[in-house]
Amino acid sequence: MVNWNLGSFRQKFPKLSPTNSRWQSPVDPDYNCIAWAVGATDIWWEPDPFYQQFWPLAANREYSVRAYLQAFGAQGYLPCADGSLEIDTQKVALYARGTLPTHAARQLPDGWWASKLGPNVDIEHSVDALDDGEYGNIVHFLHKRLR
Amino acid sequence: MPSPNFAEYFHARELGKSAVIADLTNKIVLAPPFVPATYPSGPLGYAHIEPHNVTVVEAGAMHVFSSQGASKPRQWSLIISGAISSHPAAASNDRVVLIRNQLKAAQSAEPITVRLLADPAPSTPPAFEWGQTFKFRLPLLKRGSLERFRTLVHEWRQTRTETGSVLDMCTNGSYQRIIGMGQEAIPLILRELEQSTDEWFWALAAITGANPVPENHRGRRKLMVSDWLIWARIQGYQW
Numbered sequence: 001m002v003n004w005n006l007g008s009f010r011q012k013f014p015k016l017s018p019t020n021s022r023w024q025s026p027v028d029p030d031y032n033c034i035a036w037a038v039g040a041t042d043i044w045w046e047p048d049p050f051y052q053q054f055w056p057l058a059a060n061r062e063y064s065v066r067a068y069l070q071a072f073g074a075q076g077y078l079p080c081a082d083g084s085l086e087i088d089t090q091k092v093a094l095y096a097r098g099t100l101p102t103h104a105a106r107q108l109p110d111g112w113w114a115s116k117l118g119p120n121v122d123i124e125h126s127v128d129a130l131d132d133g134e135y136g137n138i139v140h141f142l143h144k145r146l147r
Numbered sequence: 148m149p150s151p152n153f154a155e156y157f158h159a160r161e162l163g164k165s166a167v168i169a170d171l172t173n174k175i176v177l178a179p180p181f182v183p184a185t186y187p188s189g190p191l192g193y194a195h196i197e198p199h200n201v202t203v204v205e206a207g208a209m210h211v212f213s214s215q216g217a218s219k220p221r222q223w224s225l226i227i228s229g230a231i232s233s234h235p236a237a238a239s240n241d242r243v244v245l246i247r248n249q250l251k252a253a254q255s256a257e258p259i260t261v262r263l264l265a266d267p268a269p270s271t272p273p274a275f276e277w278g279q280t281f282k283f284r285l286p287l288l289k290r291g292s293l294e295r296f297r298t299l300v301h302e303w304r305q306t307r308t309e310t311g312s313v314l315d316m317c318t319n320g321s322y323q324r325i326i327g328m329g330q331e332a333i334p335l336i337l338r339e340l341e342q343s344t345d346e347w348f349w350a351l352a353a354i355t356g357a358n359p360v361p362e363n364h365r366g367r368r369k370l371m372v373s374d375w376l377i378w379a380r381i382q383g384y385q386w
Contacts, residue, residue: 008309009310012308012310029344029345029346029368030367030368030369032312032313035366042367043366043367044313044366044367044368045366046312046313046314046366048313048314048317048349050348050349050352050353050358051352051358051360051365052313052348052349052352052358052360052365052366052371053313053348053365053366054365054366054367055365055366063314102311102312117309117310118308118309118310118311118312118315119309119346120309120310134308134310134311
């Protein structure tokens, strides 16, 4: 486990601690949390109004939870009950602040979650480590069968 | 009497008011705050503009002054802030390209004087039309704009979220004020974009109304930078 400096991240995510998170990779502005959640590291997924960023054509190009569910749906994800670890199942957690979708995290095989913090670093964390912070809270879990 | 083969381009930014530039042989009449200068003599002849070519320069606009000569164009000489460079002009149509490629957008509050000396062909398009082209393709900076831009960029980088979305970054107040600068900010943004692939796409699209990023480049930062810079060059922006 890499010991990372939580620094200002604690101000944004008050529940974040050395015991519920671990640093994974350095700053990389080429991809964001949504891309990372679906496994991409060379593209930024976002429904910006100027059509500069990638967004699945099957999803509404708007900042709404519904549109984000559609975007994940285009990748085969469907809403599910919780973030419990299930065999042969990939899960994603969608965060929102009020009605504004803000973040997504992807579940890891050990039950922790992988998050790309905007253009910043990648971290791995427990399911509740980012709660009540800049991203708000988890509003949906989604899953898809891996085989 | 020197040959009247002369064209002058005057970067009239920072005038603050309309001014008159009259250019006669060995006499350059420039309304304040311009400082009269002497054109160099040489194979291209002396500076000369007929009285009917005297033109009112609008504050913040860019104009090209040109006399009409009968000889074939051979070469342009550019005098930019005291440095002289010469460039061949194969055809009259090349001239605009040449000018666009050579002149830089305003970068500071210091006025820049640029003069072109040439042998215009009879087919030379009216200088006024060139001026119109420059006026819209090369946005000029008002006094203090560069400093304002730099301040806003600094504030934006200090205050934006480093863990959020493009939406978060671009709805930042300082970023919105950069967008509010309008066309004037474009060359400055292009310079920033070229130097560091920061999130300038939203501002460029918002100000220009353009979107040169094809669908298969969306979200791919390096390709998007290239798309915007190529588009800007085609549009005639200088930065």
